[in-house]
Amino acid sequence: MxxxxxxxxxxxxxxxxxxxxxxxxxxxxxxxxxxxxxxxxxxxxxxxxxxxxxxxxxxxxxxxxxxxxxxxxxxxxxxxxxxxxxxxxxxxxxxxxxxxxxxxxxxxxxxxxxxxxxxxxxxxxxxxxxxxxxxxxxxxxxxxxxxxxxxxxNRYNLLDREHEAVLDACTAAGIAFLPWRPVLPATTAGEIAAVAAEAGATAAQVALAWLLGRSPVVLPIPGTSSIEHLEENAAAASLRLSDGQRSRLDTVRRRV
Incomplete structure (x- = not known):
């Protein structure tokens, strides 16, 4: 898009x-x-x-x-x-x-x-x-x-989990879940930024890594018109968050 x-x-x-x-x-x-x-x-x-x-x-x-x-x-x-x-x-x-x-x-x-x-x-x-x-x-x-x-x-990301129940239903049924807008509105402040700093990654990479670890059926579809941003997104696939980092991110509240 x-x-x-x-x-x-x-x-x-x-x-x-x-x-x-x-x-x-x-x-x-x-x-x-x-x-x-x-x-x-x-x-x-x-x-x-x-x-x-x-x-x-x-x-x-x-x-x-x-x-x-x-x-x-x-x-x-x-x-x-x-x-x-x-x-x-x-x-x-x-x-x-x-x-x-x-x-x-x-x-x-x-x-x-x-x-x-x-x-x-x-x-x-x-x-x-x-x-x-x-x-x-x-x-x-x-x-x-x-x-x-x-x-x-469905739209789904760290700060917008409105469709949590749909993702859970897809996980149970083995249906691929393709979250659109997966890195927005990832923020450069708060817990996401703190985890990014610890991991030596960007906030967007942390958001994508969190999604990839959320369920085995998740396949994020981040969009970009920039090769630099594309490469940054792709690198998120190799980012491994610790259990503690994931736990902290799990508590991030949805932005209203």
Missing amino acids: QLPAGPGEARENSIAVARRAVELGVTLIDTAYLYGWGANEELLVEALHPFPDGVLVTTKVGVVPPDPPREAALCGRPEVLREQVEGALRRLRVDRLDLLQLHRVDPDVPLDDQVGTLRDLRDEGKIGHIGLSEVTVAQLERAREIVDIASVQ
Whole structure:
């Protein structure tokens, strides 16, 4: 989402960031139709296609472009989801979307219809695995009655643990949990900064390391448009927090 897809130097930088991510061992790249209305998907194709073995590019559907004065809106109507999946297949130049996530649940369309459409597309061979984003435990449970759910992408970080129960449900079920905004609003003050100083790391690295140790199903998806920041994020994978440091971070209160 953070990679500019317009022409010129910014696009060249975005391509370099995507390629460097793969060099660093990143194996999942998250995009969505919403990110530039397909432009971000096309950028990743220019940077990485044919996608290297072991690299999963996952995208999301269920949001429609702005219609002034309305901004982007949710739309989970079956015909729209089908159209957007077909568009993603074309833009990403693949025969199957190995992981396709519903960007948001549209409250105006029955959940069964939205998830059922993705199930049908999976059965048709156009989707490999199905994920959800910004869902409750109840929505996740209902979706799992319709089709296997491989991943959940909810906002979650050290200071924002609103979806703790969803993460716990994913852990119990062995469902991948992809926290978005995983390092924000990580702070440079207080306990996080103290642990960072002890570990010789940045606050962002501490936030990512805490997430990676929170549950074996957690796979953070930090975004960046900077190679330097990308390398900093990737280095967090090797940061090991002590039990005492984790315990102190566990007590950090969510910022309201």
